[in-house]
Amino acid sequence: MATSHPEFNRDTEGLDVAKAFSDGIRNKTIIVTGVNRGGVGFSTSQAFATQSPACLILAGRNLHKIQECIDAVKQDLPHVSYRALKIDLSSQKSVRAAAAEVLSWSEVPTIDIVVNNAGVMCVPERTLSVDGLEMHFATNHIGHWLLTCLIMPKLIKSAEGKPKGTTRIVNVSSLSPTVATMRWSDINFDKPNKELPEAEQPPYAMLEAWGFSDCRDRSYVPLDGYNRSKVANVLFGIGANERLYGKHGILSLAVHPGIIQTELGRDFDEEQLAALAGMRTKGIFIHQTLGAGASTSLVAALDPKLKPGETINGKENYGSFLVDCQISDSATALAVSSSEAERLWVLSENLVKERFSW
Incomplete structure (x- = not known):
């Protein structure tokens, strides 16, 4: 399995990917979560908007910030229909309300692409969500998973009568799956x-390299x-x-968007900032543009060559995780395991407290 454009790489701009796959965007309805002016969700939405989607739904906690993004994109691309969706992904009640709103829009009968892009990173103290779950897991996984499951009727409707893989769910992960596993017991x-x-x-070793100490003794x-x-995103x-x-031809993939300076790192303390500066000096981390941060999500959302992961050379689900616009086999075995999934x-x-079957 390969991508359609082996020349795409870490420096490819989202706009170039959108142009290459413009047929996959035209007249489609697309949801992007976690949209604010300084983030990858904005550059992803912007790239989609250039190729005449029917409707672009931008979702986030702050309606004012979402409207700012809509106004900015609309200035150059006024012919697209834009909608703002208020959602706090850390709250199941808020997610259910947002999903109900999407389902109620009779003039938006289908959802063709969902990009689960929002996220929180390095919440300084262990924090539980209103539902009693650790905040990263509640926001980055459960919120997106629940939203996607609840709006599934509109994704299924979109997929009817189309080639398999036309309707897609893209989960924006990170490089974490290359080093980490789930914490089932706790x-x-x-x-x-x-x-x-x-x-x-x-x-x-990785946590210490980022400036965290006493990691064995900390919970x-x-x-x-x-x-x-x-x-969990993968x-x-x-x-x-x-x-x-x-059953329905709906394809779901996960991506590492790249290393981009955004508000995601707002909670880093002095140790993490110093460690990051050191890693940049050594060339371990090289920052990409916001536009390049959108490109791998767009490949995952649009490239017709992609399909569900396959077992290759004993490695499960090869093709389920993309890095730098290409399929990557760098995730740990447990991060791409069917039984873990x-x-x-x-x-x-x-x-x-809900079972889903479609």
Whole structure:
């Protein structure tokens, strides 16, 4: 399995991807979550808007910020229909209200592409959501998973009579799946890390490189909370394909968008900022433009060559995770495991107290 454009890479701009796959955008209805002017959600929305979608739904917590984004894109591209959707992904009640609003829009009968882009990173202290879940997991995984499941009737409607893989769900992950796994035995970070089963212990060297200390004795390390939720983003896609691709032709993929300076790092403290500066000096991290931060999501949303992951050379779900606009096999085995994906799906249903079958 390969992509249509092997020449696309970490420096490719989202706009160029949108132009290459303009047929996949024209007259489509697209949702992008986590949209604010300084973020990847904005550049992703902007790139989609250039190729005449029927409707672009921008979702986020702050309607004022979303409207700012709509106004900015509309200035250059006034012919697209834009909608703002208020959603707090950390609250299941808010997610349910937003999904009900989307389902109520009779003039928006289908949803063709969902880009689950919003996220929180490195919440300084262990924080539980209103539903009692660790904040990264609640926001980055459960909120997106629940929203997608609830609006599924409109995705299924979109997929009817079209080639398989036309309707898509894209989960914006990170590089976390290349180093991390799920924390099944302690999803709310109550136990010290050293007491976890070996397979669930965090990548200590990586956390220390980011400026965190005493990681074995701590139960919550901010970056570890983020990492686990980003593994869930990949497993969500694998579980979704199992349920949706064969029956409805809906394809779900996860991506690492790149290293981009956005508000996502707003909670870094002095240790993390110093560690990051050091990694940049050594060339470990090289910043990409906001436009380049959109490109891998657009490839995942649009490239007709992509399909559900396959087992290749004993590696499960090769093709389910993209980096730098190309398929990547860099995720840990447990971050792309079908059995881990099933386990996450069941846990997610239990946590929202609802079963989904389509």
